[in-house]
Amino acid sequence: MNESRIKFRHLQAFIEVARHRSVVKAAGFLNVSQPAVTKTIRELEDVLGVALVERDGRGIRITRYGEVFLKHAGSAIAALRQGLDSVSHERIGEAPLLRIGALPTVSSHIMPRAMDLFLREKTWSRIKIVTGENxxxxxxxxxxxxxxxxxxxxxxxxxxxxVFEHLYSEQVVFAARAGHPLLASDRSPFAELAEYTILMPTTSSIIRPFVDRFLIANGISGLPNQIETVSDAFGRAFVLSSDAVWIISAGVVARDIDDGRLCILPIDTNETRGPVGLTMRTDAVPSVAMSLLMQTIREAAASRALI
Incomplete structure (x- = not known):
């Protein structure tokens, strides 16, 4: 195998095909033609001497060799991007950009306090916070x-x-507006839950399997009126203005609970608890600024009273 024949475009094309599980979508993302992406993948497979992708019905799937190579290709692209960013920021005299991904519960419950602590350190670092599904x-x-x-x-x-560093554990709760009929009912909430609109985490969210297992364990195999959402803004507005019930991570609604706008239904959800923490690439070496930011996140997580 001649490694020198592998170019950046090969890695980039393969990563996008793997990410989208589609040559067409990868081509659209890369703003090139579908044949160009197919040709680039074939060139990479010729160099490696193995098939990386194969047809799977109308789509494609990544082969075992492809999954192995993907881990290293991702690390290579990440390292290259980090190097380019470092040189660029050094050349123009800027502090490096710290790019943080946070779940909605973390964005609303932990990051504001963490950022307040971090800004006091006066590193003058630029920060980007992205919220989305795990x-x-x-x-x-x-x-x-x-x-x-x-x-x-x-x-x-x-x-x-x-690599993962545990910060705290958090559970899912069933939240509803103050004065909701289920709060005054003598029956089990499960007996009447199907009568209300339920806001559910999306099927791809990290907490959805916990929710599905919990509902099945309590005799609920399906809920006829569901809205799937990861938007805490929509969820909060909809629940406050209706009789909907919101199945959500406790941290997202903690402040609303404290303010008395929302209440937690009397349902024991301890079995939905799961670890929340910091995840980084194993090959990453945190800068001084990143190390300080991680420390402020730890302090913010430790200081918050979580449900």
């Missing part, structure tokens, strides 16, 4: 688009190439 944030971390993710611990199959 799976999306981890993909961005893998490919060097983020430097740190603050969120739930993902499954073992998604943690290859990452």
């Amino acid at each position: 799976a999306v944030l981890l993909e961005q971390l893998r490919f060097g688009e983020l430097d740190l993710v603050v969120g739930r611990l993902a499954g073992a199959d998604r943690m290859a190439g990452f």
